[in-house]
Amino acid sequence: MTDTIFHFNGAENAGWSQPPPSMDEAIKHVPENMRRRNLPSWPRASEPELVRHYTKLSQKNFGIDTGFYPLGSCTMKHNPRLNEKIVQNPGIDRIHPLQPESQVQGLLAIYYEMQEMLAICSGMDSVTLQPVAGAQGEFTAIRCIQEYHRERGEGYRDKVIVPDSAHGTNPASASMCGYQIIEIPSGDDGRIDLEALRSAVGDDTAAMMITNPSTLGVFEPEIAKATEIVHSAGGQMYYDGANFNAILGKTDPGRMGFDAVHYNLHKTFSQPHGGGGPGSGPIGVKGHLSKFLPTPLVERRELSDVDPGGVGDGFWYHWTSPECSIGKVQQWNGNAGAVVRAWAFYRRYGRDLERMSEHAVLNANYLRFKIMNPDPKLSIHAMPVEGCPADVVKHEFTLSMSPLKEATGVTGKDVAKRLLDFGYMSPTLYFPQIVPECLMFEPTETESKEVLDKFADDFHTILTEDPEVVLSAPHTTPVGRVDEVWAARNLILRFPKGEGSS
Ligand SMILES: *Cc1c(COP(=O)(O)O)cnc(C)c1O
Numbered sequence: 422m423t424d425t426i427f428h429f430n431g432a433e434n435a436g437w438s439q440p441p442p443s444m445d446e447a448i449k450h451v452p453e454n455m456r457r458r459n460l461p462s463w464p465r466a467s468e469p470e471l472v473r474h475y476t477k478l479s480q481k482n483f484g485i486d487t488g489f490y491p492l493g494s495c496t497m498k499h500n501p502r503l504n505e506k507i508v509q510n511p512g513i514d515r516i517h518p519l520q521p522e523s524q525v526q527g528l529l530a531i532y533y534e535m536q537e538m539l540a541i542c543s544g545m546d547s548v549t550l551q552p553v554a555g556a557q558g559e560f561t562a563i564r565c566i567q568e569y570h571r572e573r574g575e576g577y578r579d580k581v582i583v584p585d586s587a588h589g590t591n592p593a594s595a596s597m598c599g600y601q602i603i604e605i606p607s608g609d610d611g612r613i614d615l616e617a618l619r620s621a622v623g624d625d626t627a628a629m630m631i632t633n634p635s636t637l638g639v640f641e642p643e644i645a646k647a648t649e650i651v652h653s654a655g656g657q658m659y660y661d662g663a664n665f666n667a668i669l670g671k672t673d674p675g676r677m678g679f680d681a682v683h684y685n686l687h688k689t690f691s692q693p694h695g696g697g698g699p700g701s702g703p704i705g706v707k708g709h710l711s712k713f714l715p716t717p718l719v720e721r722r723e724l725s726d727v728d729p730g731g732v733g734d735g736f737w738y739h740w741t742s743p744e745c746s747i748g749k750v751q752q753w754n755g756n757a758g759a760v761v762r763a764w765a766f767y768r769r770y771g772r773d774l775e776r777m778s779e780h781a782v783l784n785a786n787y788l789r790f791k792i793m794n795p796d797p798k799l800s801i802h803a804m805p806v807e808g809c810p811a812d813v814v815k816h817e818f819t820l821s822m823s824p825l826k827e828a829t830g831v832t833g834k835d836v837a838k839r840l841l842d843f844g845y846m847s848p849t850l851y852f853p854q855i856v857p858e859c860l861m862f863e864p865t866e867t868e869s870k871e872v873l874d875k876f877a878d879d880f881h882t883i884l885t886e887d888p889e890v891v892l893s894a895p896h897t898t899p900v901g902r903v904d905e906v907w908a909a910r911n912l913i914l915r916f917p918k919g920e921g922s923s
Pocket of ligand 1 (some may be wrong): 590636702
């Protein structure tokens with residue numbers, strides 16, 4: 422690669438639009454033996470050089486703004502630019518977390534509305550916006566559940582149950598809280614196995630973590646029974662909300678019997694992610710867990726109560742701390758920018774958020790149908806999970822590339838690489854692990870029928886192409902196949918000093 426800017430080395434060429442490094446005053450206070458002898462090799466490029474450098478780099482990457490990005494479970498939907506304008510409003514962008522409440526009533530109102538909206542759409546009683554990732558939300562909620570058990574004198578509950586289709590963060594978060602993980606197998610149709618659950622619960626069950634629809638995109642119609650089994654053993658139910666895009670406005674985890682849930686604002690609510698921006702993973706809990714939430718939350722009071730006799734009418738928003746809070750899990754108030762973008766997104770949908778989920782589910786089912794029902798002349802080497810009925814597939818679906826591998830030697834990974842040549846990001850690869858040679862597709866609601874039709878056609882083309890072409894893909898990307906094993910064993914995380922290229 423020659424696309425570095427290190428050959429614009431400040432020691433030799435000064436970028437003329439930048440001031441020279443001036444340390445004359447400050448350097449006097451640094452002891453002689455601690456001063457560096459040479460200027461650092463920081464690049465000092467001129468503005469056009471710098472702009473070209475970053476523009477080139479941005480063109481090497483694949484992103485949702487470049488093309489279709491059906492990365493299952495990650496919900497890579499379009500990020501409306503209006504949200505960026507709103508978040509750059511000086512009343513939001515230029516404020517400091519230590520400003521007094523009286524100066525940040527607007528932001529507090531947004532926080533409050535967001536807490537309320539998330540509570541309503543999930544059937545929970547209280548919400549904190551503090552965690553900055555789904556995984557951190559999981560950890561936070563499991564900690565609240567842990568405190569709940571301890572307060573009841575049941576701190577001996579030391580096991581968390583997860584299905585084998587769970588996202589890796591579920592067992593990781595629970596074990597960070599000190600819990601042992603009990604993994605239960607899924608049924609043949611990919612859904613929860615109630616018998617396996619029954620034999621896994623006991624006096625030692627602290628919680629079960631599960632997403633619904635599952636990571637196969639399959640709705641669990643027996644979820645209420647699962648909840649009952651766990652609750653009757655004294656455990657709590659945790660809902661991994663990464664798949665919220667499938668159910669908003671249709672049903673909610675509260676109704677399914679869950680006690681706690683996280684939301685991924687960077688999935689369901691369009692905050693950019695995947696290298697595009699920081700995330701946000703608020704959690705919601707039922708009343709019995711509310712007092713353990715991290716601090717602070719936003720509360721609202723009638724202005725007439727705050728300032729009796731005053732002329733104001735409306736509301737006063739203020740920070741508050743839950744009674745037995747587990748403490749803070751993030752500095753300040755979480756990722757405020759992500760919260761504001763998600764708020765802007767939901768405010769424009771309003772009650773129509775339900776339509777968003779309907780279209781996401783429709784798109785996934787349409788694409789699945791298109792892929793599974795090709796031109797009869799084509800032989801297709803992909804199959805859905807055995808026994809999984811089509812009518813329960815929601816916002817994403819999985820296909821096994823095993824038949825293709827058996828017939829031609831081409832693996833799911835080869836197909837994933839080849840898709841890049843056609844201008845698509847690959848679906849999620851080899852997850853969930855219970856599906857052999859798994860590809861997991863999530864088109865989201867923001868793609869048109871034309872995009873889905875074209876993708877299905879191109880996908881069929883790949884399945885019927887000369888295997889040699891697929892096995893050596895990608896052919897058109899700036900970087901071809903990388904040797905992952907070599908890269909992992911020979912980690913290079915910095916540019917060698919003094920080199921213009923690496
Ligand atoms: C993305 C995801 C998570 C974790 O969310 P992050 O924000 O990436 O930490 C958890 N569970 C599922 C099913 C997910 O898709």
